[in-house]
Amino acid sequence: MTQERTALPPRRPTMTDVANAAGVSKGAVSKVIRDAYGVSPAMRARVEKAIAQLGYRPRVAARVMRGQSFTIGLETPHLGQELQTLVVEGAAEQLAGSPYQLVIVPGLGRLSATEILESLVDRQVDGIIAIASDMPTEAIETLAQHTPMVVLGRHSRPQAFDTVVSDDAAGADLVMDHLLGLGHTRITHLTIDPPTAEAPHVFRRDRYVERMRAAGLRPVVEYAPSTERGAVAATSRLLGSDDPPTAIFAGHDAMALGVLRAAADLGLGASDLSVVGYDNIELAGHPLVSLTTVDHRGTDVGRVAISLLLERINGRTEAKHECFSPALRVRRSTAAPR
Amino acid sequence: MTQERTALPPRRPTMTDVANAAGVSKGAVSKVIRDAYGVSPAMRARVEKAIAQLGYRPRVAARVMRGQSFTIGLETPHLGQELQTLVVEGAAEQLAGSPYQLVIVPGLGRLSATEILESLVDRQVDGIIAIASDMPTEAIETLAQHTPMVVLGRHSRPQAFDTVVSDDAAGADLVMDHLLGLGHTRITHLTIDPPTAEAPHVFRRDRYVERMRAAGLRPVVEYAPSTERGAVAATSRLLGSDDPPTAIFAGHDAMALGVLRAAADLGLGASDLSVVGYDNIELAGHPLVSLTTVDHRGTDVGRVAISLLLERINGRTEAKHECFSPALRVRRSTAAPR
DNA sequence: TTGAAAGCGTTACCAG
DNA sequence: CTGGTAACGCTTTCAA
Numbered sequence: 273m274t275q276e277r278t279a280l281p282p283r284r285p286t287m288t289d290v291a292n293a294a295g296v297s298k299g300a301v302s303k304v305i306r307d308a309y310g311v312s313p314a315m316r317a318r319v320e321k322a323i324a325q326l327g328y329r330p331r332v333a334a335r336v337m338r339g340q341s342f343t344i345g346l347e348t349p350h351l352g353q354e355l356q357t358l359v360v361e362g363a364a365e366q367l368a369g370s371p372y373q374l375v376i377v378p379g380l381g382r383l384s385a386t387e388i389l390e391s392l393v394d395r396q397v398d399g400i401i402a403i404a405s406d407m408p409t410e411a412i413e414t415l416a417q418h419t420p421m422v423v424l425g426r427h428s429r430p431q432a433f434d435t436v437v438s439d440d441a442a443g444a445d446l447v448m449d450h451l452l453g454l455g456h457t458r459i460t461h462l463t464i465d466p467p468t469a470e471a472p473h474v475f476r477r478d479r480y481v482e483r484m485r486a487a488g489l490r491p492v493v494e495y496a497p498s499t500e501r502g503a504v505a506a507t508s509r510l511l512g513s514d515d516p517p518t519a520i521f522a523g524h525d526a527m528a529l530g531v532l533r534a535a536a537d538l539g540l541g542a543s544d545l546s547v548v549g550y551d552n553i554e555l556a557g558h559p560l561v562s563l564t565t566v567d568h569r570g571t572d573v574g575r576v577a578i579s580l581l582l583e584r585i586n587g588r589t590e591a592k593h594e595c596f597s598p599a600l601r602v603r604r605s606t607a608a609p610r
Numbered sequence: 611m612t613q614e615r616t617a618l619p620p621r622r623p624t625m626t627d628v629a630n631a632a633g634v635s636k637g638a639v640s641k642v643i644r645d646a647y648g649v650s651p652a653m654r655a656r657v658e659k660a661i662a663q664l665g666y667r668p669r670v671a672a673r674v675m676r677g678q679s680f681t682i683g684l685e686t687p688h689l690g691q692e693l694q695t696l697v698v699e700g701a702a703e704q705l706a707g708s709p710y711q712l713v714i715v716p717g718l719g720r721l722s723a724t725e726i727l728e729s730l731v732d733r734q735v736d737g738i739i740a741i742a743s744d745m746p747t748e749a750i751e752t753l754a755q756h757t758p759m760v761v762l763g764r765h766s767r768p769q770a771f772d773t774v775v776s777d778d779a780a781g782a783d784l785v786m787d788h789l790l791g792l793g794h795t796r797i798t799h800l801t802i803d804p805p806t807a808e809a810p811h812v813f814r815r816d817r818y819v820e821r822m823r824a825a826g827l828r829p830v831v832e833y834a835p836s837t838e839r840g841a842v843a844a845t846s847r848l849l850g851s852d853d854p855p856t857a858i859f860a861g862h863d864a865m866a867l868g869v870l871r872a873a874a875d876l877g878l879g880a881s882d883l884s885v886v887g888y889d890n891i892e893l894a895g896h897p898l899v900s901l902t903t904v905d906h907r908g909t910d911v912g913r914v915a916i917s918l919l920l921e922r923i924n925g926r927t928e929a930k931h932e933c934f935s936p937a938l939r940v941r942r943s944t945a946a947p948r
Numbered sequence: 949t950t951g952a953a954a955g956c957g958t959t960a961c962c963a964g
Numbered sequence: 965c966t967g968g969t970a971a972c973g974c975t976t977t978c979a980a
Binding site: 284329330331332333334336337341343351352356357360361364365368373374375376377378380382390391393394395396418500529532533536537554555558559560561 | 871
Binding site: 301334335337338339 | 976
């Protein structure tokens with residue numbers, strides 16, 4: 273009825289085209305590409321030849337309508353400079369060889385975790401790895417009913433999704449052991465503002481306070497925006513106060529870099545102001561920076577997150593919660609006070 | 611015929627559910643959510659109420675079957691530490707407020723650009739931003755026939771897709787003006803190995819060679835793996851040679867950091883060995899690093915890439931090629947030789 | 949082992 | 965302005 277053979281618009285070949293070319297049914301082609309049970313070698317050969325000749329590639333959207341998308345989504349607030357890079361690398365490594373494709377959706381201060389997660393659910397990804405530190409557990413649980421989910425950095429133990437977390441209290445202990453051992457008494461903790469309820473930073477802060485009290489010292493917690501710039505300003509404030517600290521324990525490495533920047537501007541060395549970070553970003557190990565920090569093994573976190581997610585995708589329903597023990601990397605940014 | 615009202619399996623509501631709840635047709639619902647022409651305010655109100663009550667969200671896959679995916683894919687070889695972070699930020703900024711969602715697919719040494727681009731095409735994204743520095747132009751042109759595409763960092767001017775590039779020759783000129791002006795004569799260029807044909811590094815290198823010859827000096831080009839580690843090793847080699855350089859012009863900042871690391875290990879300052887990078891990553895400006903480098907305005911690149919892509923998505927077919935002029939950021943890693 | 953046909957949720961085209 | 969209906973490309977029964 274319609275045009276049968278006008279030119280040949282380079283339309284993408286479809287499964288029907290392959291079936292026609294091979295002289296078989298669509299169902300047969302479908303079975304071949306999924307290597308499902310019940311195809312004779314002869315038919316497989318013909319179909320594969322037709323696929324190669326036509327350059328056929330299945331469209332993901334059409335498969336999604338009936339089954340899986342073979343896509344894993346990863347939500348992250350930031351990109352670069354942070355732990356996230358390591359997590360992504362671990363995840364990619366663990367996913368290698370599987371049929372799943374990893375896609376990353378960063379918030380970058382413009383998209384909330386909620387928006388990103390909903391958008392991933394709308395795309396019917398087969399599973400989600402999320403940071404989602406500013407999202408209430410219940411909201412995540414709702415989404416996790418439709419989509420397998422692993423959330424990083426949460427210390428609670430929800431039923432509807434898995435978690436992978438580094439032991440933040442233990443990490444703070446390592447830091448405090450180190451600083452107290454060096455002989456520091458005026459130690460300030462610099463952390464993110466606002467302190468979102470579920471963020472791991474809260475656990476670091478609370479353990480810091482406990483340890484200071486246990487040592488008979490006065491805890492001082494300073495809040496600043498979660499950027500290097502924010503940390504620079506906060507450091508200036510602290511150093512200008514009546515009773516300036518001899519050591520600053522920063523909530524994460526990006527802030528610690530800000531502290532180091534402020535210290536460098538004032539010409540202060542480690543024995544004037546010791547600095548400890550948290551995350552062990554790649555830069556921390558650079559000899560020009562040499563930041564003492566806590567390594568919570570981001571690549572391991574990413575790897576385990578993917579394993580758990582694949583288990584869930586394959587049917588597990590009871591929750592699992594993994595916890596990693598961090599390690600302290602002592603470098604030149606800390607020293608005994610003068 | 612089938613079950614009409616068994617419990618209520620928390621199945622995701624569909625457009626049909628909304629239509630039933632509101633007592634209208636699917637077509638009407640479709641029009642409302644796309645706010646297309648021809649819906650009475652009364653109907654719109656009823657439909658919107660039903661959508662809210664059911665918590666309905668359209669499935670992307672079903673839309674894709676008939677039209678767009680409202681997704682932009684970004685292919686990048688690496689994540690973190692690099693220019694890419696800035697590009698992504700610019701892109702996200704430019705995309706804010708549009709209905710499009712940005713997803714990132716990194717290669718991370720496991721996936722080739724070809725694999726990633728094909729996978730994005732399979733997902734029927736509405737447009738692609740690619741780095742794809744290891745892919746021949748013709749291969750990209752093939753894919754660009756099906757999907758609007760903007761490629762970054764290419765100096766060729768292909769018809770089938772747009773490009774956004776920083777003027778690498780001009781950047782190399784800035785570096786050479788600076789180093790020659792300081793009085794350096796033994797300047798080595800350290801660049802990536804292998805030098806992929808389309809990568810911008812080739813243009814930096816070639817201009818370096820030209821400028822050295824024009825100044826009556828002997829060009830020395832050293833190749834190393836594109837990592838900080840590779841640069842450390844190469845620097846040791848260079849400094850151990852008969853005629854060690856007094857300045858190293860590195861192909862990008864990650865390598866320059868490696869050079870700085872090696873120099874720091876040997877206790878060398880800027881007047882012993884000046885170092886220039888390329889990219890102006892955030893870290894380069896940190897006072898502990900203070901790397902002289904070329905800023906090619908990554909966020910602007912990302913922003914413009916998205917504008918071009920949206921133009922293409924909206925129907926433009928003739929190619930556009932944008933070129934940015936870079937700027938030199940002079941910092942403490944360079945000084946006059948002793 | 950193979951093929952035919954019924955969906956999956958949406959959009960677009962028509963009649964009313 | 966509204967509602968029915970035919971696609972879109974694939975998976976999945978179910979018969980042959």
